[in-house]
Amino acid sequence: MTLITEPNLPDPDGFYARLLAAHKGLSPDQSQALNAELILILCNHIGDPAVIEAALALARK
Amino acid sequence: MPYDYRPYPYTPPKGLTTPEDPHKVIIVGAGPVGLAMALELANHGTASVILDDNNVVSVGSRAICWSKRSLEIFDRLGIGAKAVEKGVTWKVGRTYHRDTEVFTVDLLPEDGHKMPAFINLQQYYVEEYLIEQALANPLIDLRFKNEVIAIDQTEDTAHVSIRTPDGDYGLRAAYVLACDGARSPVRAMLGLDFEGELFEERFLIADIEMQADYPPDRRFWFAPPFHPGQSALLHKQPDNIYRIDLQLGWDADPEAEKKPEKVRPRIARLVGHDDFRLDWVSIYTFQCRRLARFVHGRTIFVGDSAHLVSPFGARGGNAGLQDVDNLGWKLAAVLQGRAAPSLLDTYETERSFATDENIRHSSQSTRFITPAEGVETAFRNAVLSLAAKAPFARKLVNSGRLSTPCTYPLNGPDDARLPAASAPGRVAPDAPQGKGWLIDRLGREMQLLAVGDVDDPDVGLPVLRPKMNDHIRARYLGDMAAATYLIRPDQVVAARWAGQPDPGTITSTITTILEGRA
Numbered sequence: 225m226t227l228i229t230e231p232n233l234p235d236p237d238g239f240y241a242r243l244l245a246a247h248k249g250l251s252p253d254q255s256q257a258l259n260a261e262l263i264l265i266l267c268n269h270i271g272d273p274a275v276i277e278a279a280l281a282l283a284r285k
Numbered sequence: 286m287p288y289d290y291r292p293y294p295y296t297p298p299k300g301l302t303t304p305e306d307p308h309k310v311i312i313v314g315a316g317p318v319g320l321a322m323a324l325e326l327a328n329h330g331t332a333s334v335i336l337d338d339n340n341v342v343s344v345g346s347r348a349i350c351w352s353k354r355s356l357e358i359f360d361r362l363g364i365g366a367k368a369v370e371k372g373v374t375w376k377v378g379r380t381y382h383r384d385t386e387v388f389t390v391d392l393l394p395e396d397g398h399k400m401p402a403f404i405n406l407q408q409y410y411v412e413e414y415l416i417e418q419a420l421a422n423p424l425i426d427l428r429f430k431n432e433v434i435a436i437d438q439t440e441d442t443a444h445v446s447i448r449t450p451d452g453d454y455g456l457r458a459a460y461v462l463a464c465d466g467a468r469s470p471v472r473a474m475l476g477l478d479f480e481g482e483l484f485e486e487r488f489l490i491a492d493i494e495m496q497a498d499y500p501p502d503r504r505f506w507f508a509p510p511f512h513p514g515q516s517a518l519l520h521k522q523p524d525n526i527y528r529i530d531l532q533l534g535w536d537a538d539p540e541a542e543k544k545p546e547k548v549r550p551r552i553a554r555l556v557g558h559d560d561f562r563l564d565w566v567s568i569y570t571f572q573c574r575r576l577a578r579f580v581h582g583r584t585i586f587v588g589d590s591a592h593l594v595s596p597f598g599a600r601g602g603n604a605g606l607q608d609v610d611n612l613g614w615k616l617a618a619v620l621q622g623r624a625a626p627s628l629l630d631t632y633e634t635e636r637s638f639a640t641d642e643n644i645r646h647s648s649q650s651t652r653f654i655t656p657a658e659g660v661e662t663a664f665r666n667a668v669l670s671l672a673a674k675a676p677f678a679r680k681l682v683n684s685g686r687l688s689t690p691c692t693y694p695l696n697g698p699d700d701a702r703l704p705a706a707s708a709p710g711r712v713a714p715d716a717p718q719g720k721g722w723l724i725d726r727l728g729r730e731m732q733l734l735a736v737g738d739v740d741d742p743d744v745g746l747p748v749l750r751p752k753m754n755d756h757i758r759a760r761y762l763g764d765m766a767a768a769t770y771l772i773r774p775d776q777v778v779a780a781r782w783a784g785q786p787d788p789g790t791i792t793s794t795i796t797t798i799l800e801g802r803a
Contacts, residue, residue, distance in 0.1 A: 256660070257666060260667035261667040261670060264667055264678060264681070265671070265675070268677040268678075
């Protein structure tokens with residue numbers, strides 16, 4: 225697998241709204257905690273170290 | 286009952302009055318590593334002198350978790366059965382977050398091994414048993430109250446200056462083995478420094494004696510109700526002694542925290558009552574550091590004098606014994622002219638590889654247990670919180686990855702169709718043999734293991750033909766009908782072939798090993 229960087233979300237605006245909604249009412253610390261859990265959950269779902277490595281590199285770019 | 290610290294007798298050494306002939310090996314330090322080193326060399330027919338500045342065993346339990354591999358090594362040194370009988374056998378590690386169990390590990394999930402995954406046994410017992418063996422061994426000259434004060438090396442000799450209660454004297458030896466611990470005076474005498482990381486964290490360590498019926502499992506807590514926001518570790522030891530480690534934070538005052546009036550309430554909150562005796566208390570910080578090189582001319586560093594790790598993972602004392610295991614047969618072979626001095630370079634490369642692995646594991650555990658503020662803490666807490674909700678996160682919980690022998694990066698012949706468990710570089714896996722064990726029949730000398738339908742190779746080495754059973758098949762054959770293994774004197778698999786190898790291949794592999802090129 226290679227990292228998908230082309231559009232892959234069926235409803236981009238809906239996804240974005242959903243992400244913000246998940247953080248609604250949280251303090252900055254609580255938001256950081258939620259983000260951390262979310263990252264761990266999604267990385268486990270992906271599994272493939274090459275994809276995760278590419279995602280980390282893209283984020284750090 | 287508290288341990289009875291009896292001093293061992295000091296005898297004025299001969300060298301005080303008459304110069305002694307050069308010795309083969311001088312070992313500095315009579316801790317577990319130095320004593321094991323002398324016994325291992327004696328097993329290979331090499332005599333040594335042990336010098337120790339003290340005359341009692343370790344004060345406080347210190348190293349308590351002895352791994353399966355260490356027990357196999359102890360067995361060869363004559364104290365395996367005694368250690369297992371006295372020690373608390375365990376193999377399950379339980380990790381809790383607040384009051385919920387989030388991760389459980391079984392460290393030896395399969396049967397068919399003589400030795401258990403771990404025992405807990407106070408370092409003072411291990412030293413007592415090893416001293417008893419050493420005093421009875423004619424190849425070992427154990428000298429208490431002999432403090433090394435200077436070392437001077439030439440091309441082929443080490444000159445050691447020694448202070449005793451009766452004055453100073455000197456000894457010469459072909460090799461000096463620095464087994465003098467974390468604060469190694471020999472390291473300082475050679476002007477050598479450690480490289481690596483110091484962690485800014487303080488832990489309280491205490492042994493308490495109490496009547497209790499706790500399970501033998503290792504138990505580790507992140508942020509338990511009895512010690513909010515910090516971590517705690519509990520181990521059971523013999524004699525109703527329990528080891529407790531409590532994280533205190535970097536700002537804790539080490540002198541104040543050692544006082545019984547501070548220690549007792551902390552422990553009472555963990556055990557739920559005040560009915561215990563404090564046996565030993567210490568405050569420690571930890572480091573993951575090493576010498577860049579372990580061999581310096583005629584001086585070789587072994588154990589904590591060469592490398593230090595944090596205690597989570599039991600990778601200190603156990604790594605020291607693996608150093609002994611690796612060096613003993615090589616040094617004996619070099620001194621007896623059976624191998625080139627370059628064989629000692631492989632002690633450096635192999636144990637350096639193991640050290641880096643131990644430091645990596647230990648640093649990762651330490652980072653998880655004591656995360657830096659900010660994102661490290663956020664991810665650590667996210668893992669702990671997720672562990673209660675999703676199985677995958679339990680694998681990320683790291684309260685210490687416990688010591689197992691590394692796989693040395695050897696380049697001897699291999700056949701990947703044979704099982705991974707017995708690949709070159711790994712300790713030959715144990716298996717039952719009737720009423721005995723395979724591990725008891727391996728080691729001390731280079732030998733061949735002929736498994737299944739294969740002829741005995743005739744290359745002048747002893748050939749062991751194990752009785753076939755399911756464990757031998759699973760660990761040495763897999764789907765193959767026959768295999769031949771070359772086993773080093775430290776019970777490490779050097780090379781292996783499916784079926785019958787050409788005798789010339791075996792011979793050239795042995796030559797490669799003894800020349801230090803493997």
